[in-house]
Structure formats: C-alpha cells, structure tokens
Amino acid sequence: MGQRAATELTTDDGTGDGAEERLPKDEIFDLMGNHRRRYAIHYCKQTDGPVELSDLAEQVAAWEHDKQIEEVTSAERKTVYTSLQQTHLPRLDRAGVIEFENGTVELTDRVDRLDIYLDIVPESSIPWSVYYLGLSLISSLILVALWVDFLPTEQLPVLAYPTVLIALFTVSAAYHVYANRQNRFENLDRPP
Numbered sequence: 001m002g003q004r005a006a007t008e009l010t011t012d013d014g015t016g017d018g019a020e021e022r023l024p025k026d027e028i029f030d031l032m033g034n035h036r037r038r039y040a041i042h043y044c045k046q047t048d049g050p051v052e053l054s055d056l057a058e059q060v061a062a063w064e065h066d067k068q069i070e071e072v073t074s075a076e077r078k079t080v081y082t083s084l085q086q087t088h089l090p091r092l093d094r095a096g097v098i099e100f101e102n103g104t105v106e107l108t109d110r111v112d113r114l115d116i117y118l119d120i121v122p123e124s125s126i127p128w129s130v131y132y133l134g135l136s137l138i139s140s141l142i143l144v145a146l147w148v149d150f151l152p153t154e155q156l157p158v159l160a161y162p163t164v165l166i167a168l169f170t171v172s173a174a175y176h177v178y179a180n181r182q183n184r185f186e187n188l189d190r191p192p
Helices: 025-032 035-046 053-064 074-094 109-118 128-147 160-182
Strands: 006-012 020-024 098-101 104-107
Touching: 025 035, 035 053, 035 074, 035 098, 035 104, 035 109, 053 074, 053 104, 074 098, 128 160
Parallel strands: none
Antiparallel strands: 006 020, 098 104
C-alpha cells in the first residue's frame, strides 16, 4: 500500500519517547476547515500568552454574529463556549496546535507550521505565479529583441535593458513579500 502524504505539522505520538508523528494534509485541512477553530487560532495569535476560554468564546461569538463583543447575547456566548470547550479546543489540543487545560488556551510552536494553510489571498488579486510568468515573458521578449537588434542600443547602453528587468523583478519581489506579510492570518482584524 502507498505511503500517505504528510506535512510538517507533527505531534507527540504519546509513547513518552519523544517520537513524533506527522499529521496528514487531509487532517490539517479538516482541522482548519471549521470556522470556530480558525477563529480560535486567529484570536490566540492576536494575543500574547494564554487566553481564557470565556474571553475566546466572547470574541468568536462576536465574529460569528458580526457584532461587537458588548452586543453578544448570553445564549450566543454560551453556544460558542460549549462548542469550543467540548469539541474544537480538545481537537486542536490533540493535534498539538494548542494546549487546552483548566479553561486556558495557549498556542504551541506547532501552530506556526499551519501558516502556509492560513495565509489569505485577496479575491481581487491575480495569482503571483501568473504575474511572474507575465514578467518573465516580457523579459524574454526584450532579450530576444536585443539578440536580433530590434531594440535601439545606440542611444542606450546595452546593459540598460537587463538593469530595468532586474529592477522590475526586485521591486515585484519586495512588494510580494510585503503583501504576503500584510495578508497573514494573524494580521487581519477579523478572520476569514
């Protein structure tokens, strides 16, 4: 039987010998497929240190109902509290993403390995792979035009064209890094 694809998110296998087992991608997607678990991780990433379950439940309920915390009813808060306490937080704890004990939630270092699955791509943007492919095609056309002496090189030095292309790639890559940092899961006010 084939070996199942695994990711870098690992958890203790429970034997006490320090060995770790990898979580399959399917399990990570299942963990992150529930909005309450994503909201819980998002809230914990926004705070430093442990979080009280009651505070977490209030914020998750506010996000769910698109309200301010003060506007959340006790019934809405209780529903989220119970769901987090009985289902979602124990599941994240078993996966090693959080430590949930005595009504306190704290992220583990393993949560950082989920970042690639939590990054947000704005709907209005084109994929960066398409952008870089287009930039590469334009660069190739310019280089071919230089090879066949189609572009003027008497008024401009020959190295002017490659310099402009390198500058375009540098500026694009710098903006790409900046945009990715702005769209990180924990940098958003409200989780998706």
